Amino acid sequence: MAFTVTKTDEEWRQQLSPVQYAVCRQKATERPFTGEYYFKNPDGVYQCVCCEAELFRSTTKFDAGCGWPSFWDPITPDSVVTETDYSHGMERVEVMCGSCGAHLGHVFEDGPEPTGQRYCMNSVALTMAEK
Numbered sequence: 001m002a003f004t005v006t007k008t009d010e011e012w013r014q015q016l017s018p019v020q021y022a023v024c025r026q027k028a029t030e031r032p033f034t035g036e037y038y039f040k041n042p043d044g045v046y047q048c049v050c051c052e053a054e055l056f057r058s059t060t061k062f063d064a065g066c067g068w069p070s071f072w073d074p075i076t077p078d079s080v081v082t083e084t085d086y087s088h089g090m091e092r093v094e095v096m097c098g099s100c101g102a103h104l105g106h107v108f109e110d111g112p113e114p115t116g117q118r119y120c121m122n123s124v125a126l127t128m129a130e131k
Contacts, residue, residue, distance in 0.1 A: 005051040005100035016050065023122045024050050024102040027087070027094070032067025035123025044130040045075070052127065053099035055079050056119065064111070064118050069126070071119040072111045080119070082107060095119055 007015070012025050022028040032038075037046070046056040046069075056071040056079075064070035074080045078098045085094040085106065095104045104125045111118030 003097075003099060003101045005053075007100075012050070017124075020049055020124050023124050024104075027103040029105075030068075030122045030124050035068060037069040037121075037123040037126055037128070038067065042128055042130045044128050046071075046121075046126045046128055048097040048100060048102055048104070049125055049127045050102040051097060051100040053079065053097055054129075055097065055104070055126070056121075058128075062112055064120065066118075066120055068105060068120045069123055070111070071121065072115045072117055074119065080104065095121070097125075 013021055016024060023030055041058055041061055043058050045054050047054055054075050056074055060071045060073045062070055062072060080095050081098050083094050085092045092106045095107050096102060097104060102125060105119065105121040108118045108120060109116055
């Protein structure tokens with residue numbers, strides 16, 4: 001997959017905090033119910049912490065009760081890319097930033113209408129442009 005924003009591993013390490021690096025570049029997961037954006041919902045646009053690409057509108061955020069911020073639709077179909085993830089002994093669909101490939105979380109098919117999708121994202125992978 002070719003991404004428009006590319007950096008060396010060392011550049012990512014310098015830019016990101018250790019936990020952001022672990023989640024976004026090494027596909028770790030933050031602990032549930034600990035992320036900043038799980039608890040608050042400012043009005044605006046959620047962006048990738050790595051490259052500031054716009055990912056989700058606050059109007060698509062909902063409380064899924066899963067411990068991570070959840071959204072029912074990305075801003076555009078190209079905002080995120082997905083890939084089948086077979087880690088942890090199960091099949092899931094990984095969600096990555098469409099611009100830089102940062103690991104954001106996973107998407108599940110148990111979300112609300114109109115899409116039925118639950119984009120379950122790590123707070124540390126996001127930043128917010130408040131309106």
